[in-house]
Amino acid sequence: MTDSPHEVATEENPQEFLAWYRHSGENEIPELSPFQTMCDSSSNMKPVKDYRVILQDIGSNYITHMHVGVTGVAPNMEVICPRVTHLRIYMCAGSDPKIDFVEHCKEICKLEIYHADFRTNGFPDVFSKLTSLKELYLNRCTLPQSPEELQSLAPLKYLKVLSIIGNRTNIGYPEVVSSLTNLTHLYLTILNITELPWSFSSLKNLRELYFSRNKFANHQLPVVVCELTELVHLDLTMCDLIDLPQSFCRLTKLEHLDLSFNNLKILPPPIYSLTNLICLSVPGNFKLRTFDKAILNLEKLEELHFADCHALKEPPTDLCFEGIAGVKRYFIEREASRIVD
Template sequence: MATSNELSSQCNEITLIKLNGSNNIAEDDDYDKKYFYNTKELNLSNCKLLNFPKFHNQLNDLVKLDLSNNNICDLPESICLLKKLEYLIIDNNNIKRISVDLNGFDKLKELSLSNNSLSELPLNMEKLQQLEILNLSNNKLQSLPNSWAKMNNLLTLDISMNLFIEIPNCLREGMSKLTFLNVSKNRNMNINGVIYSNNLKKFYAKNNGSVESAFPKWIFSGKFDEINELNFENTQFRTIKIPINNRKIQLKKLNLQQCKLYDTVIENLLINISSLEHLNIGNKNFMSTGNSFPILPNSYILNPEALKTINIAATGLADISKSIETFTNLTEIDIQKNYLSWLPEEICNLKKLQVLIISDNNLIMLPQNMGSMISLKILEAANNHLSSLPSSIIKLQNLEFMDLYQNNLTEIPKEIESLKNLKALDLELNHFDTDNIMLPISYSNLLNQFRIDKPYRGKGPEIIENNSSSVNSSFVSSSDTLSSAESIQDESHYNNDAILTEENWDNLDDSTDDFDPFNPPPISPPKWETPCVFYENQFNFCPADLHPPRIKDVIAEARANGQLSSPLPIIEGQFDDAD
């Protein structure tokens, strides 16, 4: 990284100058024009600047300027001298308003003012007819000038993380070439407004919370047939009504994660999409604002052959239909954190599947024909009840990552030794020791690959050496280490077992000759040494949970809570005249 003192020897006829992170730049620094001859790019980020340095009048050929991560409060008038500037990045500063006239930047293609304190914007920016990308995210804006509707060459507009309560008028009336619009993180923003541009390809409205308006039905109005991506993650709409339209939109990516959806709603959405490739209708964690699907809604997808990825995690999923085999081009499926106790054999027909995430379920076994998924590279099956692996798994020669953390395996599956391309493996918290696993690749190296992304996981059970001659070792969990007194069994327990085996009854202490029925010897409970620590799955599901409670239990609970008065006592002779 060059400093200002080294510019005289290094900046002659170079096209890129990086001074980012330098604290040696003074705002009144001035240099001869020859030192910046032919400079095209200048990076002054992270320099603690309060203003643009004086030597900017020597940068007549500058094309890209980066002033991000400084303390600049406003742009100087002299910055307009940079007539050839095409890219201006002023992110992460303290700019509250722009007082300079930006019309001089007639070649400007990208302007980024993200993460400042802007509450208003210049009215005449529509004259920037070459502007294609405008980033105004993370400011304090509540509206955009109506005159901006004339910015007909603008392709990307990001107004996320502001204070907008509705779609700005300039978007309703102009910006005809806009292809990407991001209005995410504008709390409770009404996005059910019409967008003028017919070229919209991507629309983001993530993390807007509980929106009091209806779902933006303009998307399915027939005007946006070629929209490619919709992202409404963690945005909950008051109502979702899709207009009846015979034309289907050509949507490729749909993200409805954590949107409080259910079967009927998702059906109305999916039947209006013709060739969906990526579908995310899962939750990060199941909660009241989350989606709820007892079964996989694959029957609503019009063209299952087009689907490539699907996420339906943490939605209360209890069953996977056999028709999942119709997703012939599926490469990734995420169904973790559900109530699945089995997977259909038909899932093995997905020859192109590369990623299968089934962790945090109630699975007790995997499909026997799992080796047919020859393209599988990642298998995550942690926190289940698997006691063995299917023998066909040795055919998964492309498998690179396998996660079997916290299951019921009692020994190392032999099939793992045949997986030559394995790069990461986690077998911890099963019912065997992992300290001396013999694999073609060091198990510790395989384990560390998983722990980079999951450092919170424990390691165990592990063997702890014991000094007692009667017992060599005992299994304990690393999170629940037993004391030496608890981990060592009583030597007499083993001796008594040996005596009982020999059936030498005369030498026993409780022989009938010495037994006193009035003073029996104390009987101590046997000491058991458990070879492992059992861990309960956090997602337990029982079919009886779906049954309605018994009437007598409802009445008893109502009386206990004071919601129902106790019956009056029966008076003697009350029913004497009854038939």
């Protein structure tokens, strides 16, 4: 038997886990844009009972990218992948909910965690030690009931991308997010966010914001969102909105706006001022009755999606299959006929 304490522990207490990895001796993996996962390798993860098999496989190389499915006690990451930069963790049913083992991954810059239970054992303090993180994804995790418990995210001053997707969670807006002023991409969905503090306006570097499936108070988008004038992409899908604030017209850099499955009755007038819009999505607004001919002002608009807007009278809803081309033709022909009349 070897003298290595790690290997002794492995022999006496084998803990099977699932793994996929890429090491430094293999071809580089292209960097992906934010919110894209490293690669869809979950189906390629294989059971591992003894991590020495991995160490033998990589030889003198080191692991840079790894996906781990934790089925019991977490594997010894300090030995397996101390230099990992991209790590995805699936917390399988019945696994130890603690994720303190990531503390040993000092070079990690992209961390994805799925299905962790942060309510039973509290939100981990270990996040405060991962100060090299640039991207953090907490997806389908059970979060604490109080947003104040996420305070361990505060030291992540280099964080550019943050994604928190709730799992039957009513946590509300975690105000610690407002302190992460280097964020460029923010995804907060299914968190039961009803209001936003004015401190949210400090996120001046945000270019992409996803707020889908939150229901704001009084069916209105908080006006503080209109302070984020660098936004290029805004997703407000299923937010139960009936209108947009007049100051929404300040978001002049917007190129992609998604208002799918809300309760709009008309296309909010501020939208017609967003002359950099390339893609506008409003499908599933069942009460939407009309667009204004001012939509012709959106000269850069290439995509207009409005399927399942069953109350739409002008333009006719059956033009949805033609998109913006059909809508423009409708208004041009309508104006021409009025001139003739």
